[in-house]
C-alpha cells in the first residue's frame with residue numbers, strides 16, 4: 001500500500017492549518033480599507049469559505065508565506081446594518097469573531113483614540129485567551145506633537161492587554177501596513193510557545209527572590225516550589241506554591257516571566273495550586 005498524499009490539518013492535501021484572524025474595531029476606523037490592503041492587493045488570495053455556523057464568508061489568503069483565514073466581522077467586508085445600529089451590531093459580531101480567531105487585529109482610529117467599545121473588545125480578547133495586535137490606523141491624520149499622547153492614551157484604555165504590540169498604519173497611504181503581518185506572526189509564535197520545565201525552574205530560583213509574594217501563612221512567606229507550562233494557545237502555567245499568592249504578586253511574576261521569555265502579543269494564564277511540602 002502506498003500513501004499518495006497526507007491530508008493537512010484543514011483537510012486539504014498537504015495543506016497546513018490556517019491562522020484565523022479577526023479584524024475588530026468600531027465603525028469607520030478603517031477595517032475594510034486595511035483588509036483590502038492586506039488581502040485585496042495580494043495575488044495569492046486562495047479562496048473564500050462560507051462560515052459553517054454563521055451567515056458569513058471568510059477569506060483565505062497567503063501573505064509572506066503564512067496562510068491566514070480572515071474571520072468575517074461586522075464592517076470588515078460589508079457595511080454593518082441593523083435596526084439596533086451598527087455600533088451595537090458590530091460589537092456583537094466582533095465578539096463572536098474573536099472567539100473563533102487565533103489572533104485579533106484591534107483597529108482604532110488614531111485620530112479619535114480608543115473608546116469604551118475597544119475596551120470591551122480588549123477584555124474579550126484577554127478573557128478568551130487570544131493573541132492580539134493593536135493597529136492605530138489613520139496615522140496620516142495625526143499631528144506629530146500629539147503622537148506620544150495618543151500612544152499613551154491607547155495603552156491606558158487597553159490596560160487589559162498591556163502585552164499587545166501597537167502598530168501605526170495608514171490604509172490610505174499604505175504606510176506601516178507591511179508591519180501588520182510580521183506583528184501577527186510574532187504574536188502567534190508567542191501564543192504557541194512552550195518553555196521547557198527545566199528553564200522555567202532555573203528562572204524561578206532567581207525570580208522569586210526579586211518578587212515579594214506578600215501573603216504569609218503563620219508568618220511564613222509563600223514559596224513557589226515548582227513551575228511548569230501545562231499548555232499553549234495561550235501559554236498556561238501551573239505554579240505549585242506553599243500558600244496563596246496575592247494578585248499584585250502574581251502580576252509581578254507575570255511581568256518577570258515576560259521579561260525573561262518574551263511573550264509579546266499573547267495573554268498568559270497563571271494557575272496557582274497550593275501544595276504540601278511533599279507534593280512535588
Ligand SMILES: Nc1nc2c(ncn2[C@@H]2O[C@H](COP(=O)(O)OP(=O)(O)OP(=O)(O)O)[C@@H](O)[C@H]2O)c(=O)[nH]1
Nearest residue numbers: 026027028029030031032033075079138170171172
Ligand atoms: N485618512 C485616512 N482615512 C482612512 C484610512 N483608512 C480608512 N480611511 C477612510 O475612513 C473611512 C472608513 O473606512 P472603512 O475602511 O470603510 O472603515 P470600516 O472600519 O470598515 O467601517 P465600517 O465597515 O463601517 O465598520 C473611509 O472613508 C476610508 O477611506 C486611513 O488610514 N487614513
Ligand SMILES: [Mg+2]
Nearest residue numbers: 032075076078
Ligand atoms: Mg467596513
